[in-house]
Amino acid sequence: MSIPVEKKPQQEMPRKPISFWQYILSFGPGIIMVLSWLGAGDLVDMSVSGAHYGYALMWGLVIALLLRFILVNIISKYALCNVHQETIFQGYKRLYRYLPFIFGIASLFLAHFYAAYLVKGAGEALFHLSNAGTTFGWSIAVVIVALALLGRGVYNYIEITIKGILILMVVSLVGSALWVGPDVPALVKGTIAFDIPDNVGGISTLVFVVSLIGAVAGSMSNLVYPYLFKQKGWNGPKYLKLQRYDLLFGILMIIIIDIAVWVLGAEVLHPQGKTIESVSDMAQVLTTTLGIFGGILFYVGVFGACFSTVIGYALGFGNLFVDSIYTTFPERAKKYNNEFNKDPLYKFTLLITVVLPVIWALPSMPGFVYLTIIVNAWQVLLLPAVAIGLLILTNRKDLLGKYANKWWENVLLLILIGLTLWSTWTLLSSLF
Numbered sequence: 001m002s003i004p005v006e007k008k009p010q011q012e013m014p015r016k017p018i019s020f021w022q023y024i025l026s027f028g029p030g031i032i033m034v035l036s037w038l039g040a041g042d043l044v045d046m047s048v049s050g051a052h053y054g055y056a057l058m059w060g061l062v063i064a065l066l067l068r069f070i071l072v073n074i075i076s077k078y079a080l081c082n083v084h085q086e087t088i089f090q091g092y093k094r095l096y097r098y099l100p101f102i103f104g105i106a107s108l109f110l111a112h113f114y115a116a117y118l119v120k121g122a123g124e125a126l127f128h129l130s131n132a133g134t135t136f137g138w139s140i141a142v143v144i145v146a147l148a149l150l151g152r153g154v155y156n157y158i159e160i161t162i163k164g165i166l167i168l169m170v171v172s173l174v175g176s177a178l179w180v181g182p183d184v185p186a187l188v189k190g191t192i193a194f195d196i197p198d199n200v201g202g203i204s205t206l207v208f209v210v211s212l213i214g215a216v217a218g219s220m221s222n223l224v225y226p227y228l229f230k231q232k233g234w235n236g237p238k239y240l241k242l243q244r245y246d247l248l249f250g251i252l253m254i255i256i257i258d259i260a261v262w263v264l265g266a267e268v269l270h271p272q273g274k275t276i277e278s279v280s281d282m283a284q285v286l287t288t289t290l291g292i293f294g295g296i297l298f299y300v301g302v303f304g305a306c307f308s309t310v311i312g313y314a315l316g317f318g319n320l321f322v323d324s325i326y327t328t329f330p331e332r333a334k335k336y337n338n339e340f341n342k343d344p345l346y347k348f349t350l351l352i353t354v355v356l357p358v359i360w361a362l363p364s365m366p367g368f369v370y371l372t373i374i375v376n377a378w379q380v381l382l383l384p385a386v387a388i389g390l391l392i393l394t395n396r397k398d399l400l401g402k403y404a405n406k407w408w409e410n411v412l413l414l415i416l417i418g419l420t421l422w423s424t425w426t427l428l429s430s431l432f
Contacts, residue, residue: 023242023245024249026242026246027245027246027249027250028159028162028163028232028246029159029225029228029229029231029232029234029246030229030243030246030248030249030250030251031159031162031163031166031246031250031253032158032159032162032308032312032315033072033225033228033247033250033316034250034251034253034254035162035165035166035169035250035253035254035304035305035308035309035312036224036308036312036313036316037068037221037254037309046061046258046259046261046262046265047261047262047264047265047269048265049061049262049265050261050262050263050264050265050266050269050270051265051266051268051269051270052265052270053197053270054186054190054266054270055186055187055189055190055191055262055266056190056193056196056197057190057195057197057205057209058187058190058191058262059190059191059192059193059194059195060209061258061259061262065251065254065258067416067419067420068222068251069248069251070409070412070413071222071386071387071390071416072222072225072247073244073247074390074394074405074409074413075222075223075225075226075390076225076226076229076240076243076244076247077240077394077400077403078091078390078393078394078399078400079226079229079230080226080234080235080236080237080239080240080243081236081237081240081400081401081403082399082400083398083399083400083401084399085235085236087226087227087323087327088223088226089103089223089323089324089327090323091389091399092327092389092393093327093328094393094399095389095392095393097328098328099385099389100324100327100328101324101325101327101328103220103223103324103382103385103386104320104321104324104325104328105324106220106382107220107221107223107317107320107321107324108317108321108349108352108353110220110221110382111220111313111314111317111352111353112353112356112357113357114309114313114353115310115313115314115353115354115357116357116360117360118306118307118309118310118313118357119139119142119143119306119354119357119358119360119361120135120139120357120360120361120365121302121305121306122139122142122302122303122306122307122310123135123136123137123138123139123140123141123142123361124138124139124302125299125300125302125303126138126141126142128283128295128299129296129299129300129303135361135363136358136361136362136363139358139361140358140361142306142307142310143354143355143357143358145307146307146311146314147354147355149311150314150315150350150354158315159232161311162308162311162312165304165307165308166253166304166308168301168304169257169300169301169304169305169308172297172298172300172301172304173257173260173261173264173297173298174256174257175297176260176264176294176298176301177261177263177264179294180263180264180267180268181267182259182263182267183266183267186266187259187263196209220317220320220382221313221316221317222386223320224312224313224316224317224319224320225247225316227316227319227320227323228316229243229246237403240403257301261301264298283295283299283302310354313353314349314350314353314354317349317353318340318346318349318350318353319340319346321345321349322340322343322345322346322349323340325345326340381424383420383424384417384420384421387413387416387417387420388417390413391405391410391413391414391417394409394413395410
């Protein structure tokens with residue numbers, strides 16, 4: 001049950017794409033990454049945003065996607081273009097020896113709680129689709145299938161699976177949104193008005209916006225992307241253009257799916273004044289409004305989002321955590337010849353991020369929606385340290401040479417840092 005981090009055949013990358021279709025066929029890491037982001041909270045946050053506030057908080061989605069695209073591109077630039085060809089954690093070590101270790105422990109902790117609601121969400125979707133068994137039973141089945149897939153140890157096999165899930169989600173969620181029909185003028189107004197409506201559902205509106213930004217802009221999960229494209233063989237500045245197109249394509253996919261889920265909440269639930277406490281709440285209303293097929297489509301989308309993220313995060317966070325240990329304690333890296341998959345720590349990460357989270361699917365545990373919102377809000381706390389570290393590293397010409405930040409990249413990073421500090425302050429002041 002191991003995933004090779006570096007395989008010689010995969011490092012010998014085929015020719016760089018030239019035509020439009022060659023680029024499309026080359027895309028993959030960005031799709032895995034954005035589907036991981038989607039299942040990491042967007043599905044719940046988008047539907048709850050639409051149900052509770054209509055289109056009023058659409059501006060939060062715009063800010064979050066902008067932050068994420070900027071941050072991940074800068075992270076990727078460092079991974080591809082630094083003169084030492086070191087990982088981002090090796091870069092953070094230049095700032096403080098134990099910073100990678102701190103980030104590694106935090107990322108493993110967050111990965112467990114990400115998986116806590118993802119495994120439960122996938123199990124709940126399968127339970128309602130089959131109308132048989134229990135959520136806990138189906139969650140166990142999800143864990144078994146995920147481990148079997150991850151155990152194949154072949155990146156390309158996982159990429160093909162995730163692409164299939166993307167098609168499934170676009171058909172199910174976008175199809176449902178087109179069925180109910182979006183209110184385009186209201187959608188545009190919600191994007192530019194920066195309105196903060198009254199609290200709905202017992203959660204502060206500002207805390208909810210922080211959760212939305214945390215779910216979409218992410219934190220430690222953004223650091224996973226370079227590990228994915230390096231497994232595909234993208235190494236060095238010559239792949240910078242391909243990486244950016246890959247990420248842009250993934251972002252376009254997540255925009256389409258996010259808006260689709262938001263439309264379902266705004267058009268179906270908001271007019272009825274309903275709040276969301278579980279995934280089944282939305283599916284039941286969709287079934288009433290659109291017929292049984294509407295509920296089925298939504299549950300298929302929920303399963304796709306959650307299951308793809310379980311796989312994507314197990315694949316990425318395992319590499320992230322082991323790299324943090326190797327960067328902080330080089331003697332361990334020498335012991336296992338820098339091969340992550342041979343280290344027992346890697347299997348330990350699968351235990352933490354895939355197996356143990358199933359306990360959160362027990363009936364006595366917190367609900368799926370509540371768990372999702374709280375975890376995504378708390379992950380914002382890590383964003384300032386990640387962003388400030390990036391600002392320092394990506395301005396060092398001794399590391400990046402001509403690829404060091406331009407003035408406008410620094411301006412965008414400073415805006416990002418300001419927004420993350422505001423998000424952190426809002427969260428702490430609202431909760432304490």
